[in-house]
Amino acid sequence: MSFTAKDTKIYREDEKSGHSKLGAEEREELVKNYLPAPSSRQRSSSRVKKQDSYRFGIRRFLKAQFYTLLYLFIHAIFSLYIRIRVAYRAVSNRLVAILKHHYNSPEYIARDVATLKKLPEHLSIILTLENGGKGDALEKLVNEVSEVAAWCAAAGIPKLSVYEKTGILKRYMTQTHRSVCHRLKIWFGKHQAPPLALFARGAPAIRSHSRQGLDLILISEDDGREAMVDLTRVLTEMVQKDKITAEDITMDVLDNELSEAVMSEPDLLISFEPYVDLQGYPPWAIRLTEIHCAPDNQGVGYQLFLQALRKYAQATFKLGK
């Protein structure tokens, strides 16, 4: 409420004294000036109606015109501001990306993250398939996945999950695995490359080696709300067959099942979109995830990745406290 200073003072004094100063009526008196007019439903007398029809005249028309004009004006200014902002950020991001390129070298990235106090155990990214998958969109997507996987391996992040709404990567799991492995070999050398394990819900995992390396999880829209629906169906059938009772189902059970079947809670989520758009990201998993997104950002970039890691290192977690 845009209270005047005088009224705010009265209100706060009453608050401090434990609400003993003002009675119910005095309080009503205090807020009376700020209340909207009684709603039209309550007014029914003919006098009021007459007033309404009078008001409908020229003054109201002019007011509406004034507001419309002002609206257009404000939006024109805002549009200009956003365009300048987008252009400025695009140029500066480009410059930084050129100046601080990682030169595809794991040592360079390792040096970048060496100063950070903590790293996420599980990083998640949201990628978008462009143009509805036409042309070389799939190739570009796989390329982005391999790129980020290489950064993660270099930075020492053991788990990466990639969210892509349509789930197209899940249909090409072997190809994706081959492509990411290839990229890791280029980065680390043929024999030092960390082994890659590729997972997706409801599909057999693909491992290149039994040794622990980088875990890559593919998730899509089906792993979000739909996965919870599937789980509900299974639970319903179990209750119907008297295998469990409805009381047995607790948050713990659901959490365990969803994190086993889909994925555990990520520590950090990077969206490479110009603004935070979850696009149907699994709702259960995102509870305490730190979300990073640079406004007006375009495309997957190493600087954004590094920025997100820096921010994560500074963030404090206190869960309700």
Place this chain on the structure above:
Amino acid sequence: MSDLYLSHVRKWFWKSPPAEWLMRGARDVLIGTLKQGPIPKHVAFEMDGNRRFAKNHKIETIEGHHLGFEALARVLEICYKCGVKVVTVYAFSIENFNRPRGEVKGLMAMAKVKLEQLVQHGELLDRYGACIRVLGERDLIPDDVLPFVDRAVEMTKHNKDAVLNICFPYTSRAEMTSAIKATIDEFTSPSQPSKPPFSQSRITQKIRSNYSKQTESLDSIRETSSDASARSDVDDSMSSTTALDPESPPLQAATAKHRRFPNAENITVDTINSHTYTAECPPLDIFIRTSNVTRLSDFMLWQCHENTHIFFLQCFWPEFDLWHFVPVLLEWQWRHKKMLEKESPRK
């Protein structure tokens, strides 16, 4: 020294009646202007930063919460004036019970006093046409606060213009769990979800009884009539009557299971959604979190799913005012416009 003097002058100026009158006018004009464009239907606020604000300004924690309440009142006024239908605020998390006992007590006392005052001014509330709903785990509300919660909800129930959802002891995972549980309950109660207008068994029964009246040879049929009570056909809405009727022969041997449940395959996203606390609300358009924390922190996880524009703001909640809300709204309107432009050429 001159700095201090200047800040005093500035303060005095902004608090002088003409300046205040001008500011109020400017606010009204701004709101009236923004109303010309698309307006979000459902906005959620995560009111974060009361304590850090109090710490920075060297006042007590509970004072920070009181200022936070003032900010909430401001925000609600702005939202309802703009035409937002539903505002959801995160007042208290289940995890917040882990805070120092004094603070929890202070917060509960504040909730109690505010709700009590609200109840006292019932007719003033009606002017806003807003109804209050309290979402969350009812069992966790302290006993001395609960009656006020119920009364406030009851008193504003009839208002239809706007909704204020207060999430009070709430976490989103608890909400999702309860929604899933409610769905399971719905699908495991052996009910007859939709009574078919015509009952096959009733028709067959009628035909049989007609037949039996004609022939009058009942003995052969009576032998099997003892089975009738064991029969249970969901389709059969007249089963009790048929069972009582000695004339009626059984239709089929009762081999089916005793209870028949609705098919679990019929559970969809909408089923679960209809059991969440915000089932009747329009989808969430804008999610705002203050104090530069970029997490959802167990708030509106299910609802933030898609087409929700999430904004993380720098300011602390007690500072939140129209000047912070306007850029958010403008950007939302701008993106809305862009999205419509993108969609229209396809059509």
